[in-house]
Structure formats: C-alpha cells, structure tokens
Amino acid sequence: MRVRGYAPATPCWAEYAAADVAGATAFYAAMFGWEPGEVFSLDGRAVAGIRPGTPGRPSAWLGYVSVVSADDAAVTVADAGGAVLAGPSDIGPRGRTALCADAEGAVFGLWQKGSFGGAELANEPDTQCWTEVVARDESAAVSFYGKAFGWSERKGEIVEGVPYIEWLKESRTVGGLSVMDARYPLDAPAHWRVTFEVSDCARAVARCRELGGQVLTGPLEMPVGNYAILADPQGGMFAIIELSELVLETMGR
Template sequence: MPTRNEAWPEGTPNWVDLGVDDIEATKTFYAELFGWEYESGGEESGGYVLAHKDGQPVAGFGPKQDSEQPTVWTTYLASDDVDAAAEKVTAAGGQLLAPVMDVMDSGRMTIAADSVGSVFGIWQAGNHNGVGRFNEDGTLCWNELHTRDYEQARQFYSSVFGFSYNDIGGGGFVYSTIKRASDGEEVGGVHHDTELPQGAPNYWLTWFATDNVDASLIKAQELGAVVLMPIDNSPFGRMSIVQGPQGEVFGLITLPSEAPAEAAETVADGGERESGEVS
C-alpha cells in the first residue's frame, strides 16, 4: 500500500483540505463514503480535524474563516522554504491571500492565488508531512488545474516551482502533466478547460481513488452529493465528478491495474512510480 512518512519533494501536491460550515456533517459524509476516521487538532488548531485512513493522514477539514467563502477542496504544493516560495508567487504575478504563518509545530504555510486566479496552498512540513496514504481506495490520487489561461498558468508554476510539462492531449483536448523540478516525475496536471462557465474561477480539482466508482457514486448520492459529470471510461480509469452536500467539487476514479505509458505518476513515494490519472 502506498504510504509516506517523510516530507514530500518541492512542488508535489502534498495535502488537501476543506473549509466547511458544518464540520460534523462533513465528517459523517466522508466517513460513510471513504471510511475515514478523525483526529481533532485541539482548541489551538481552531477546530481543524485530520482525516485518517488506516492510521495515516489523508485530508483535513476546518471551519470557514468567512461564511461567504465557497466550500472547496484546496490543493497544497510542497515547499522546502515557504517564505521564498511566497516571494516567487508575487514576483510571478500571483498574490498571497493569507500571510505566511506557522501552524503550531505541524508546519509553515500560506494560501495564494496564481496569476490566473486559481487558489492553492503552499505547505512546508514540520511534524506534519502531508498525505501519508495515497493512490488507493478512499485516498488522494491526483490534483489538476482547470484553467482558461493555459499558457499563462503553466508559466506561473514554472516560475514558482520550476515545473516543466509533458503534453498528452490530442483531438482538441489540451492537457499536460506537471513534471516536478527535482526529478522530472509527473505529479499533477493542467487542463485547458474551455467548458468553464462564464465567470467561474480557474481552480484546482482534487481526485480521490475508489475501488468501485459505480458503487461510490451511488453511495455519494445517497449521502446528498450531486453528479456533475456522469461516469466515463478513460485510459486513466473509470471516473466521475461530484459535488458534495456542502458544495465542494471533487473527482472519483477507479485506477486501472496498469496505467498506460503516458499516464502520470500521482503523488508518488520519492520517485516510485504509481499509476495515476487525469480527466
């Protein structure tokens, strides 16, 4: 089973979390859907909750700081020096939405918007490395940026994290996998999403693996989720996109037993390739 107990390499999507209006309802939804268990961060964490799968951290929940904020899964990218990364964000045309801060002894972080307005986090590990279990049922397996401003977005992340890209699209589908600077491993994707509704922001989409996407989709709907993209078969797995009861959008995918050669590595263990997927 893919696990990791050390800090993730620079630029790797290493954590996802969700700001919500109702923590208890969120815990129930994901416990029923993915089998997650929970650990409270205590009073000094502001009510933050760590979700675990088989004893390893997989995601986080926290109360919204502003009730007007949308409910979204936030993708965090690993950094060895979040202060330096924050300076690169602003130099590349992005902005900091939260100051760089220490999160107790767990790590150091900021929330930013890239040069095309997509919101993401940057996490420098302390005692909390980020995702500890991945690429299996009920865990994170892929993060991808959906943007109208494809080339501008790619340039931004190249400037901040040193990313390069592998173009894998075709037939009008424009997509590239993200290659992290340290070793060239593919750790995420960028999709030129021409179907984004007018006025909708560019955004990072979180994908969770499931052993049976059909059963998971039925379960999600029973728990109050809404289907945004019906189940589809792709070279990267059988997939669907849903909206959770509090408005958060995420993908569900059954990973193929052997991904095609052009399929990307997901958040892989220190260069160990794992089958991944993109939409």
C-alpha cells in the same frame, strides 16, 4: 501506499474548508470510510484535513504544495504574478503555511514541513491520487507555475481528441493542468481539483448521491480508468477515479 515524505514543489496535502464542519465530516467519513479527528485518517494515518471555512466563501477543497521555506515560496509566488492571501504563519509545531492564488485566481496552499509533512497514505483506494489545476489560460498557467515551482508541461490527451497537460518537476510527473473549454460555464473560475482513488466508481457515485451529494460529470470511461466529478452537500467539488487494470499493472499493484 504509505508516504514517508514529499520532495519540494510537489503536491503533498489536501484540506477541506467547510461552512459546516460537522456536516462535511459526516459526509466524507461515510463516503470514503475516513476516521474523523483533528485530521481525517485511514488505518491510523492522515489522509486529508478539514477546518472551518472563511465566512462568505463557498466550501472547497484546497491543495497544498510542499516547499522548503513558506516565506521564500510566498515571495516567489508574488514575483511570478500570483498573490499571497494569508500568512505565512506557523500551524503550531506541525509546519508553516501560506494561502496563495495563481495568476488566474486559483487558490492553493504552501506547506513547509515541521512535525507533519503531508498525507501519510496516498495512491490507494479512498486516498488522494491526483491534483490538477483547472484554468482558462494555458500560457498564463504554464508561465506562473514554471516560475513559482519550476514545473514544466508535457502535452498529451486524456482521451482521443481531448488534450491534457501533465506538470513535470525534473522529469517526474507531479500533477496536471486541465484547460477549460466550452463544457465549462462561462463564469466558472480557475481552481485546483483534488482526485481520490476508489475501488468501484459506480458504487462511489451511488454512495455520493445517497449521502446528499451531486454528480457533476460522468462516470466517464477513459484509458486511465472510470472517472467522475462530484459535489458534496455543501457544494465542495472533488473527483474520483477507479484506475484501469493497465494503470494498476504499470504501478505494480
């Protein structure tokens, strides 16, 4: 689906910080059919970014939240108990950005629109469809993101007996919160996770393995669709989902 803009305080962009840009470019181009360039594109429209990572830091996906002012939002993040790791700074005419961490250390970006507002395609196969915070302390996450972006929580279940939380901004779902439990290693840090829609989960899982990646979780059959968490050859984690027919019907697709 073509996206023409993002409301403030909504996830708008995902960027991969790679130890090996050439290797990551080859993997994701083959994985999702993305066209390499200054950013990854699909059918000529931007779908994700890529840049060199920070030396000494693992390769990882970084999610961005749209804000009216990166400077003001950075102050709000700090006041909410988070940290500003870099910026705010201009990215040429494209926008103004800051790198931040929440109260538990999960890293995310702020994006103030210039000539570029974020992903131009989303919520269709081979594009980003969901962003979630993965944290250990639910109350700390709810407090931080409520103060930082005005998000509120709506509790539910992803499958029977497995709780899940949706972030709401003025009654609109903008993302999720997954609370780490015993299934996660004790040393797993809080983080943001990006999910890409695929048309066939099993085929995408097989493709990831063929390209040298790993399957960390799944595939799992859930009411919303078939889901898996993967890692690329550099260890960067991301999720994929093949949406169920019921969800697609609800979306009018």
